[in-house]
Amino acid sequence: xxxxxxxxxxxxxxxxxxxxxxxxxxxxxxxxxxxxxxxxxxxxxxxxxxxxxxxxxxxxxxxxxxxxxxxxxxxxxxxxxxxxxxxxxxxxxxxxxxxxxxxxxxxxxxxxxxx
Amino acid sequence: xxxxxxxxxxxxxxxxxxxxxxxxxxxxxxxxxxxxxxxxxxxxxxxxxxxxxxxxxxxxxxxxxxxxxxxxxxxxxxxxxxxxxxxxxxxxxxxxxxxxxxxxxxxxxxx
Numbered sequence: 001x002x003x004x005x006x007x008x009x010x011x012x013x014x015x016x017x018x019x020x021x022x023x024x025x026x027x028x029x030x031x032x033x034x035x036x037x038x039x040x041x042x043x044x045x046x047x048x049x050x051x052x053x054x055x056x057x058x059x060x061x062x063x064x065x066x067x068x069x070x071x072x073x074x075x076x077x078x079x080x081x082x083x084x085x086x087x088x089x090x091x092x093x094x095x096x097x098x099x100x101x102x103x104x105x106x107x108x109x110x111x112x113x114x115x
Numbered sequence: 116x117x118x119x120x121x122x123x124x125x126x127x128x129x130x131x132x133x134x135x136x137x138x139x140x141x142x143x144x145x146x147x148x149x150x151x152x153x154x155x156x157x158x159x160x161x162x163x164x165x166x167x168x169x170x171x172x173x174x175x176x177x178x179x180x181x182x183x184x185x186x187x188x189x190x191x192x193x194x195x196x197x198x199x200x201x202x203x204x205x206x207x208x209x210x211x212x213x214x215x216x217x218x219x220x221x222x223x224x225x226x
Contacts, residue, residue, distance in 0.1 A: 004158075035216075042219045043159075043216040043218075056213060091158055105161075107158050108158040109158050
């Protein structure tokens with residue numbers, strides 16, 4: 001049973017391009033969470049999705065960022081018109097519907113570099 | 116709101132030294148508490164957890180006890196190894212709410 005799969009592991013984009021980050025949750029997990037990790041700043045929550053629904057996007061910038069988790073396929077975090085400040089590691093985590101006191105399962109992350 | 120405060124790093128130790136990484140929390144209920152570890156270039160891995168007061172989580176020689184009276188969940192290990200060098204995150208979760216993470220504490224262990 002594969003864990004949470006994120007791809008690509010590394011992504012380089014020029015300023016103004018679009019970045020698409022993919023996350024396939026663990027089998028049986030229908031909840032997906034995206035976090036951003038900036039150097040020296042720890043882990044910041046961005047968005048929480050269930051299949052076809054955004055549950056909480058309070059941590060996601062209002063402009064240029066969007067996320068989806070379609071009925072079929074991986075969850076996608078999209079960053080349009082990237083800027084240097086978007087350079088960070090983006091982590092996806094998943095959990096089952098009744099996670100309760102259980103922790104998450106994290107992917108290995110996508111390291112985005114904007115040049 | 117809920118929050119987690121960790122001691123600032125880096126924590127630098129010699130091999131076989133005793134480790135403590137402090138973690139305190141603020142929550143409006145009775146959260147579950149977690150420690151995650153992030154090795155260089157990798158994602159976070161669950162290290163241990165505790166779901167109620169006085170529970171002790173343990174794994175790979177690491178331990179942490181859920182102290183409700185001091186709202187703390189300090190991570191300890193009796194004898195660290197070079198391979199323990201990583202960033203350690205304390206986290207809390209209230210029911211099905213989104214977990215809240217601390218800022219992480221970097222541990223560097225020298226041979």
